[in-house]
Amino acid sequence: MSVDVAQLRDFIAVVDAGSLSRAAGALHVSQPAISQRMAQLEAHLGVRLLDRGPRGVRPTSRGLTLYRDAQQLVRQFDRLAQDITGARQPVHGPVAIGLPTTVAAPLAPALFSWVRAHYPDVHLQLFESMSGYVHELLLAGRLDLAAVFREDDSPRTGELPLYSEELYLIGDPDPAPANPDEVSLRDLSEVPLVTPGVRSNLRALVDRAFAAHGLEPRNVGDVESLGTLIRIAESGEACTILPRSVAAVHGTRDRLAVRRIVDPSLRRHIAVRTATDGYEPREAVVAVRRGIVEVTRELAASGRWPGIHLT
Numbered sequence: 001m002s003v004d005v006a007q008l009r010d011f012i013a014v015v016d017a018g019s020l021s022r023a024a025g026a027l028h029v030s031q032p033a034i035s036q037r038m039a040q041l042e043a044h045l046g047v048r049l050l051d052r053g054p055r056g057v058r059p060t061s062r063g064l065t066l067y068r069d070a071q072q073l074v075r076q077f078d079r080l081a082q083d084i085t086g087a088r089q090p091v092h093g094p095v096a097i098g099l100p101t102t103v104a105a106p107l108a109p110a111l112f113s114w115v116r117a118h119y120p121d122v123h124l125q126l127f128e129s130m131s132g133y134v135h136e137l138l139l140a141g142r143l144d145l146a147a148v149f150r151e152d153d154s155p156r157t158g159e160l161p162l163y164s165e166e167l168y169l170i171g172d173p174d175p176a177p178a179n180p181d182e183v184s185l186r187d188l189s190e191v192p193l194v195t196p197g198v199r200s201n202l203r204a205l206v207d208r209a210f211a212a213h214g215l216e217p218r219n220v221g222d223v224e225s226l227g228t229l230i231r232i233a234e235s236g237e238a239c240t241i242l243p244r245s246v247a248a249v250h251g252t253r254d255r256l257a258v259r260r261i262v263d264p265s266l267r268r269h270i271a272v273r274t275a276t277d278g279y280e281p282r283e284a285v286v287a288v289r290r291g292i293v294e295v296t297r298e299l300a301a302s303g304r305w306p307g308i309h310l311t
Contacts, residue, residue: 008070018141019056092121093284098134098146101226106305132199149201150269159271161311167266171239172257184263189215192238197222244307
């Protein structure tokens with residue numbers, strides 16, 4: 001018995017889905033059928049290809065090798081068939097993207113338009129949430145791509161740097177700082193703050209910045225909603241810390257003070273990360289990742305995404 005292209009397609013679908021049940025749904029077969037096919041493939045090759053667990057399946061080291069090679073073989077087969085028949089298939093399929101709320105507001109609508117214009121057969125699945133939950137979805141295999149926050153711009157496997165941005169104090173502290181445009185980190189130690197919860201990258205960045213200077217932020221509430229953070233800042237009850245682009249998109253200019261944090265400034269770096277660190281993702285995922293980069297550059301160049309610095 002030899003391995004055929006259909007078996008390789010099934011195996012690729014299982015690894016991409018991270019779940020036998022999700023792969024079965026995508027292939028329009030029953031879960032027992034796809035489980036049996038994977039078992040037969042492993043028996044034929046004499047190696048274990050998948051680690052099966054309560055959260056789904058992941059390729060073993062040998063499975064990862066087969067996945068990479070299988071992708072290349074299937075693509076070559078498809079290209080050969082298309083060249084012979086003259087029927088080049090467009091890039092297609094679902095792509096699940098996770099965007100933290102501060103990124104989604106400027107990026108998501110423009111990215112949706114870009115994908116519709118360039119790859120109409122790609123079906124976007126956009127998930128917007130706070131950064132901690134987006135990261136959990138990515139690790140769980142629920143997403144193909146996600147925008148992730150980092151405190152430095154060191155290169156990481158599976159990540160493509162996008163931009164960096166400084167963080168600002170949003171709201172009017174009492175008493176108000178002498179400088180209407182800037183506020184020092186030390187002066188913030190007495191300012192009541194609302195921030196996302198402890199799983200948030202922004203919260204971790206703020207807590208570490210204060211701790212590095214022997215300070216402790218006066219956190220009076222954890223808020224897992226960007227809109228609510230902004231409304232609390234507008235009310236005057238507390239301030240928050242966010243990038244300037246968020247205030248520009250969500251805030252009411254005459255009710256929302258925005259001050260750059262200095263001594264030191266707070267900066268975070270944003271990258272787009274694929275769920276498949278060790279191997280090349282599907283063609284549709286690669287296309288959408290390219291779209292994220294292009295759209296980010298266009299928005300920054302046109303001034304529609306203020307406060308970001310392209311990496």
